[in-house]
Amino acid sequence: MRHSECVKVALAQIGSGTDVAANLEQIAAAATAAQADGAEVVLFPEYAMYEKPVVDGTFAEVAEPLDGPFGSSLAVLAARLGIAVVAGLVESNPDEPARPFNTLAAWSASGAFLGRHRKALLYDVGMFSESTYISAGDIAEPSLVRIGSTLFGLQTCYELRFPEISRRQARAGATVLAVLSSWVPGPVKVTQWSTLAGARAIENICHVTAVTQAAPVSTGHSLAVAPDGTVLASLGDAPALVTVSIDASLTERQRQADPRALAVDL
Incomplete structure (x- = not known):
């Protein structure tokens, strides 16, 4: 089915720290700005709840279930x-409390x-x-969430480097890859980040919304990339927000024009 409507997605590049309450205040302010900008979806980075330059044992001390105070x-x-x-x-891990999960979670516009x-x-x-202090999730099935009429594939940071993850999500029907990250700084890391985001968009004929x-x-340097590799929006290194309009029909038209792109196994 062809979708003519666009979805407006905000990339909220915040600077989380170790004060969970202060991080929540940042999130609320950015979400309010995104809503005022007409966004229907707002994406926040990996570890938006709690972040430090290096993952350590304190992450387990603040971990919560998804319906805990932060998620609620x-x-x-x-x-x-x-x-x-x-x-x-x-996210707390009842089977191994000292090693919680690094989780991305999504709620609808009604709070569901x-x-x-x-x-x-x-x-x-x-x-x-990271694995010393964090438990790995299950990679058996592609992680997908439907927001409105748009199917998003969810990825976290380092997973952007593995093209198989994006391909599986695109084959499962995702037209937008939402990459939530805390991309570790270093030489040429910004170049790697933007290059990988563009590659995942082009090779899977999908939009990539990558927020860090x-x-x-x-x-x-959060960015959004169209299926043809066009950078729709990008940010600098400071806290900021940008909203992009994503046309689902663009992905559909390009996939119909090149049906082998997602079908060929070599």
């Missing part, structure tokens, strides 16, 4: 503003819980050892 506050916020909210939080994605490919690179934490904990 996001549900209430979404319902109050009438805007869907997707954000990263630290839509789904979650527990980061499956953890960032164990160089001095970082602001500097200094992350690189900033």
Whole structure:
């Protein structure tokens, strides 16, 4: 079925820290600005609830179930503003309390819980050892949530480097890949971030909405990319918000014109 309507998606690049209440205030302010800008969906970064330059044992100390105080506050916020909210939080793990999940969770514009994605490919690179303190989620099925008429594929940070994840989500029907990140800063990391976002958009004929934490904990430079690789919007490294209009019919037309793009197995 062809969808003629567009969906307006806001990328809320915030700078989360270790004060969960202060982070929630940032989220509320950004969501309010997104709603005023006409957005129907607002995306917040990975670890929007609680963040530090390096993951450590304190993440387990603040972890909550999805219906805990933080998640419940996001549900209430979404319902109050009438805007869907997707954000990263630290989800408690009853089977292994010392190693919670790095989770993305989505709530509808009415505050209903839509789904979650527990980061499956953890960032164990160089001095970082996320898996020491965080449990990996299940990668067996693509993580998808439907917001309105748009099917979003949810990915977390490092998972953007693995094209198989995006391909599985696109094949499952996702037309927008929502990549929520706290992209670790370093030499050429901004170039890698933007290049990977563009590649995932082009090779899967989909939109990519990639939002990350602001500097200094992350690189900033959140961006949205169209299926043909056009950068629709981008930010600098400071806290900021931008709203983009995504036309679902553009993805449909391009996929119909190139039906082998998602079908070929080599």
